[in-house]
Amino acid sequence: MFENLSEKLERSFKILKGQGKITELNVAETLKEVRRSLLDADVNYKIAKDFTNRVKDKALGMNVLTAVKPGQLMVKIVHDELAELMGGKNVDIDVKGNPAIVLMSGLQGSGKTTFSGKLANMLKTKRGKKPLLVACDVYRPAAIEQLRVLGEQIGVPVYTDENSKDPVGIAQAAIRQAKAEGKDVVIVDTAGRLAIDEQMMTEITAIKKAIEPNETLFVVDAMTGQDAVNTAKEFNERLDFDGVILTKLDGDTRGGAALSIRTVVNKPIKFVGTGEKMEAIDAFHPERMADRILGMGDIVSLVEKAQEQFDAEEAKKLQKKLSKNQFNFNDFLGQIQQIKKMGNIKDLASMIPGVGKALKNVDIDDDAFKSVEAIIHSMTPMEREMPDIINGSRRKRIALGSGTTVQDVNRLLKQFEESKKMMKMLSGGGKMMRHMPGMKR
Known part of the structure; x- marks a missing residue:
């Protein structure tokens, strides 16, 4: 996770190694390398430039204590700014309600259906919830079957209606069943597309209006970098979602989506998917992620x-x-x-x-x-x-x-x-x- 970015940032801090104090010259040289590292990680140019400008202002405005080396100070400033860039603090999912309703959105192939299963499993095993999964992808029978298999795997019931082509009606019927059976969380998996289209956006907007979810989550593949950020922006303009889910963060991702998406859509990253297993779901903590990016580990999460x-x-x-x-x-x-x-x-x-x-x-x-x-x-x-x-x-x-x-x-x-x-x-x-x-x- 973020291995290339970590390595490049570490190299950029070496410019300050052995320097007696922070000057405008050595800061400029260091931050030029930091900006290059962020761009290589597929971070938007404006975001990378604004980031390094903020770091520069903080670094030059600080009186360096004799006990703190310039390189150490720069790492600390970059760490704090990285955490802020990714949202500053953890924002939890809202599952209060009877039942609480979670609406999943995203493009096809983003890992939306798999993540619906992971979320249901996490809420069941770690929070003592009684979830119901709902298959609202009326276009892909494979998606319905995938959700059914995942439900069996984790011991969570799945509501399906393969005779209906009305996702709004399916979602509403599932909520009625959840209330009757005492389920306290309903997770609605919706249809994805290979690209954003009007039909898709109209459909999911109608579902949201009809079921009034506690949470509308946008699931995005972290490996798609800036494309993920652009897709999130378009979805948010139409759907006004509550949070972002980054999947496949364990893959060969450059990290651009994780670092850029919060700034572009002004919505928190709530969870990350870190593997194929149903347990591979982590709450997103910006400070801990900044620790990991800068090679400091993450003992708290461990x-x-x-x-x-x-x-x-x-x-x-x-x-x-x-x-x-x-x-x-x-x-x-x-x-x-x-x-x-x-x-x-x-x-x-x-x-x-x-x-x-x-x-x-x-x-x-x-x-x-x-x-x-x-x-x-x-x-x-x-x-x-x-x-x-x-x-x-x-x-x-x-x-x-x-x-x-x-x-x-x-x-x-x-x-x-x-x-x-x-x-x-x-x-x-x-x-x-x-x-x-x-x-x-």
Whole structure:
């Protein structure tokens, strides 16, 4: 995510490295590179120019403390301005109502139907809502079937009426059914087009007028850059939507849409799609995104993702096992499953400061744990419970059964022991804890 932009911005800050103070000359040179980096990321020229002008005014108007180097100050100013450019603060979705109604809009291929499923799943699993998905694309049977499949996958009902060609009537009937069945959120997936046309805009405007949604969301493919911004502008002029959803932010996106769209339509980015899985949906936090763009990581989001998978009761059991040295491969496998639920492995790792840069050219797919799981599944129940009994002959058998080598098995056993020691230390069982007040909390 934003790898190229991050790298180019880092290069531009190097101009100030070793400089004793900020001057008009070295600021101009740095910001010329910053502006070039933004343009390469497909940010609109006027937005990039206004951005660098604001940074310049702030940088030259500041008295640099002796403890702060000019390069560090510039990073701080650029960070704050980037966050402001993307909206300044997180704006949540409004799902208050009986039922709350969310209208989805966007071009065909933007990921609108998939995101409708992701949103329903998030509201169900994280907010305890009872959503109903509504298929209002009367032109593409494939879209109706796609929504139905997604609904089955996440355990959310889908309202369809394949005998009707009236999307307004379908949406209204779905809302009546939601009220009758006690559903508290209705997510209406509408038809998309390959390009904006009058029929499309008239239709979705009519749906909005008829159902009066709490939220009208515009879904846009982040990989389309400036085209996404222009499309958003046209939609907003007709529909006056409440927020933007950026999908495919995990792809080879240059970031122009994320950086420009807020300024052009004056509407907040509310969520981003970061992968194909139904769990790959994140609330958009401008400050955290600025952190990531500038290579500072995003520890807050990482902790939040971990907490979503955190089970207090299981954690107590695990701590008890660690203190008694009873942590085994069943527990290890459980920890792996929790990590996998948190999302894309490379994306998670990039949230740790400094790691994103180190992993720039490293390919980590979602099957990163595949061989580890295969090795553990090849162990007998007793071997998983009592790893100490795994001798040479057992290692050979495990390697053969998992399609790996004895070296792979040895490596995993070593990693398991190291993980066990580290977890014991962090859970309060090691000497380190006594020397680090507050760490246990």
